[in-house]
Amino acid sequence: MLQGSKLTASLPANIPTNDSGEQAQPLAPPLLLQYWQVVLRWKWVILGIIASMLALGLVATLLMTPKYSATSRIEISREQKNITKVEGLESSDAGRDLEFYQTQYSLLEARSLAERVSRKLRLASREGFFEAHGVSPESSIFAGPTGKRLSADELNKREKLAISLLLDNVGISPIRGSSLVDISYTSASPGLSAEISNAWAQQFIESSIDRRFASTSDARKFLEDRLADLRARLEMSEREVVNYASEKGIVSLGRDQDAQGKTKSERTLVAADLEALNAALAGAKADRITAESKMRTTGSNGANMTALGNAAISELRQRRAQVAAEYAKMMVQFEPGYPAAKALSEQVRALDDSIAREERRVANSQSAEYREASRREQQLQEQVDKLKSRLDLQQRDSIQYNIYQREADTNRQLYDALLQRYKEIGVAGVGANNIAIVDVAKIPEKPSSPRLLINLILSLFAGLALAAAATFALDQIDEGLRDPHQVNRLLQVPLLGSVPDIEDEEARELLADAKSVVSEAYLSIRSNLAFSTDHGVPRAFMVTSTRPAEGKSTTSLALATVLGRTGKKVLLIDADMRSPSMHGFMGLGNATGLSNFLAGDNQWQHLIAATPVKGLALMAAGPMPPSAAELLSSDRMSTLVKQLLEQFDHIVIDSPPILGLADAPLLSRAVEGCVFVVEAEGVAVRGIKASLGRLQSVHAHVFGVVLTKLKQKQAGYGYGYGYGYGYGASDENKSN
Numbered sequence: 001m002l003q004g005s006k007l008t009a010s011l012p013a014n015i016p017t018n019d020s021g022e023q024a025q026p027l028a029p030p031l032l033l034q035y036w037q038v039v040l041r042w043k044w045v046i047l048g049i050i051a052s053m054l055a056l057g058l059v060a061t062l063l064m065t066p067k068y069s070a071t072s073r074i075e076i077s078r079e080q081k082n083i084t085k086v087e088g089l090e091s092s093d094a095g096r097d098l099e100f101y102q103t104q105y106s107l108l109e110a111r112s113l114a115e116r117v118s119r120k121l122r123l124a125s126r127e128g129f130f131e132a133h134g135v136s137p138e139s140s141i142f143a144g145p146t147g148k149r150l151s152a153d154e155l156n157k158r159e160k161l162a163i164s165l166l167l168d169n170v171g172i173s174p175i176r177g178s179s180l181v182d183i184s185y186t187s188a189s190p191g192l193s194a195e196i197s198n199a200w201a202q203q204f205i206e207s208s209i210d211r212r213f214a215s216t217s218d219a220r221k222f223l224e225d226r227l228a229d230l231r232a233r234l235e236m237s238e239r240e241v242v243n244y245a246s247e248k249g250i251v252s253l254g255r256d257q258d259a260q261g262k263t264k265s266e267r268t269l270v271a272a273d274l275e276a277l278n279a280a281l282a283g284a285k286a287d288r289i290t291a292e293s294k295m296r297t298t299g300s301n302g303a304n305m306t307a308l309g310n311a312a313i314s315e316l317r318q319r320r321a322q323v324a325a326e327y328a329k330m331m332v333q334f335e336p337g338y339p340a341a342k343a344l345s346e347q348v349r350a351l352d353d354s355i356a357r358e359e360r361r362v363a364n365s366q367s368a369e370y371r372e373a374s375r376r377e378q379q380l381q382e383q384v385d386k387l388k389s390r391l392d393l394q395q396r397d398s399i400q401y402n403i404y405q406r407e408a409d410t411n412r413q414l415y416d417a418l419l420q421r422y423k424e425i426g427v428a429g430v431g432a433n434n435i436a437i438v439d440v441a442k443i444p445e446k447p448s449s450p451r452l453l454i455n456l457i458l459s460l461f462a463g464l465a466l467a468a469a470a471t472f473a474l475d476q477i478d479e480g481l482r483d484p485h486q487v488n489r490l491l492q493v494p495l496l497g498s499v500p501d502i503e504d505e506e507a508r509e510l511l512a513d514a515k516s517v518v519s520e521a522y523l524s525i526r527s528n529l530a531f532s533t534d535h536g537v538p539r540a541f542m543v544t545s546t547r548p549a550e551g552k553s554t555t556s557l558a559l560a561t562v563l564g565r566t567g568k569k570v571l572l573i574d575a576d577m578r579s580p581s582m583h584g585f586m587g588l589g590n591a592t593g594l595s596n597f598l599a600g601d602n603q604w605q606h607l608i609a610a611t612p613v614k615g616l617a618l619m620a621a622g623p624m625p626p627s628a629a630e631l632l633s634s635d636r637m638s639t640l641v642k643q644l645l646e647q648f649d650h651i652v653i654d655s656p657p658i659l660g661l662a663d664a665p666l667l668s669r670a671v672e673g674c675v676f677v678v679e680a681e682g683v684a685v686r687g688i689k690a691s692l693g694r695l696q697s698v699h700a701h702v703f704g705v706v707l708t709k710l711k712q713k714q715a716g717y718g719y720g721y722g723y724g725y726g727y728g729a730s731d732e733n734k735s736n
Contacts, residue, residue, distance in 0.1 A: 045470060053463030076434065077434040121199055135165065205433060281377065497707070519558075540670070542655040543675045544676060551706075557582065560572040568649040571617050577594065596622045637666075659687065675706060
């Protein structure tokens with residue numbers, strides 16, 4: 001058999017080479033497609049495993065004892081417990097909620113809480129509790145009809161068993177994003193489940209209160225001792241501050257404190273005086289600079305700029321300008337000696353004298369102002385220098401003063417903080433509890449388990465996982481080649497092409513049609529074979545396989561037919577003398593053939609018969625010899641091939657299979673190389689490697705592998721034949 005009739009096109013017609021000169025191999029199918037092919041191959045195994053797991057889940061669900069879950073809900077408010085309330089290096093808010101609530105969840109699952117519930121409900125003495133969990137204790141509270149009590153050891157064992165059952169069946173489920181927590185309990189008794197769930201919540205609240213009261217007494221004792229010590233230290237540090245200030249003459253006018261009680265700044269008398277004098281000195285300097293600027297600023301005509309802005313001087317200058325204008329106007333008509341003109345001239349002179357006197361007066365007043373400002377500045381500077389010396393001495397004394405002050409502030413802060421905490425702890429016992437019951441557990445009406453749908457879904461997942469594991473194991477055991485891309489990876493031999501899976505008779509019929517999918521596949525193989533040597537298609541090559549019925553003979557006939565269509569003279573030799581078949585394919589006789597020549601008949605011309613195929617001649621296998629290996633071990637096969645190459649362009653030899661026979665390795669000496677045929681999902685890879693190893697041991701050259709009987713589901717991406725010749729023309733011709 002050859003492979004599939006409705007597959008996509010074979011590999012490209014040639015084998016391209018990469019930069020290193022090696023033949024580039026076809027790309028592997030996509031990973032998902034490979035997985036899908038594996039699923040299809042083992043689909044009945046997968047379906048069987050899944051169906052078995054579903055049936056097992058159904059039976060197990062029906063046999064389970066119904067369980068009832070009761071749920072109560074509590075609210076846990078945030079509560080911070082600090083004795084000193086002194087902040088550390090990290091923020092007090094960093095991670096506190098997560099840490100607090102994780103602690104509460106762990107306390108809800110604590111063994112101590114289960115012990116409280118067991119003692120509260122007297123579960124060790126309740127037979128119904130053990131029956132609800134399907135557990136039979138070793139003995140009951142009362143042994144026999146006499147009512148004799150059991151020993152303390154036996155009661156202790158039942159108590160431990162009850163606690164273990166409680167911890168195994170309780171469920172703590174925090175509600176995400178809130179401070180609510182659900183407490184659920186599951187057993188075969190709905191009433192018992194509700195009772196235990198409510199008791200669990202109540203006992204958790206009581207245990208929290210007990211821990212708070214237990215911690216209060218220890219905290220109060222600790223704080224009382226610390227407060228007495230800090231009180232004495234605070235009094236001593238404050239006394240040292242006052243005594244040192246009095247000794248050094250540090251007079252404090254006022255102090256500022258922050259919210260924590262630390263002294264941020266403290267003003268002394270010397271600092272206040274220096275601040276006031278320094279402000280007055282700055283003002284005196286500004287006055288002196290202003291006066292000096294007025295003195296040194298003069299106009300272009302030598303007049304002081306302040307004088308230019310004087311109102312009286314400005315009015316005199318304006319009057320002079322008017323008189324000067326009248327005088328100039330009169331000079332146009334009269335002589336200077338004219339009385340009216342002379343009077344105007346005297347008036348201008350008088351105005352000039354008045355302006356000069358006024359300017360001198362302004363200049364004298366500015367000089368006096370400058371001298372006064374300079375004298376005042378000098379006096380203030382002397383006072384400031386004296387105070388600076390006193391302040392410098394006081395600042396050196398304040399170093400020790402600040403040390404005393406900081407120690408007093410620190411002691412005061414610690415004392416105030418501990419005193420406040422001591423007051424809070426004093427009333428902690430009467431404070432509101434931070435845990436409250438939101439919903440009490442109701443007696444459940446419907447069982448919570450088993451759930452048929454969930455169990456079936458779990459069974460389905462388990463079946464899928466088991467089926468995946470089984471499929472993987474079976475797929476690893478199945479070592480046959482399934483995909484064309486496996487050839488180079490597993491065999492390290494080039495892939496010449498792949499052929500669809502069809503019957504031998506149909507294959508020979510399709511070979512007659514040059515446009516059929518089979519002809520296209522072998523034409524692609526022939527094109528790839530042309531790249532295997534430096535002179536194109538090998539002139540003499542043989543076709544072999546690992547075992548019979550892998551498509552070897554059909555491949556030999558197909559390659560010979562394709563070569564004949566190219567206008568070449570091709571001879572097909574049936575060298576499988578143990579099981580000849582080529583004469584049957586051609587409808588010819590097998591009376592004479594290759595065995596005759598190997599036995600001593602040198603006239604090979606009469607052993608060749610013409611065939612209906614263009615350019616193709618056949619040398620049949622001939623009569624079956626007693627030992628074909630002995631005939632092939634001589635040099636006559638090599639001699640025959642050399643003589644035939646003088647008459648034919650190509651010689652194709654149909655060789656026997658390799659495993660178990662010596663014929664193929666012997667034949668390889670007479671040809672350039674061989675084409676190795678492998679059936680898809682046929683021989684295991686180890687068998688194929690063994691066959692290739694036998695060829696390599698006799699230095700036979702393997703041109704490549706032809707993968708036959710390739711099914712459509714195995715073809716994968718880029719290996720099928722669905723398009724055919726001219727994108728579907730082959731299918732149309734077949735339908736016609």
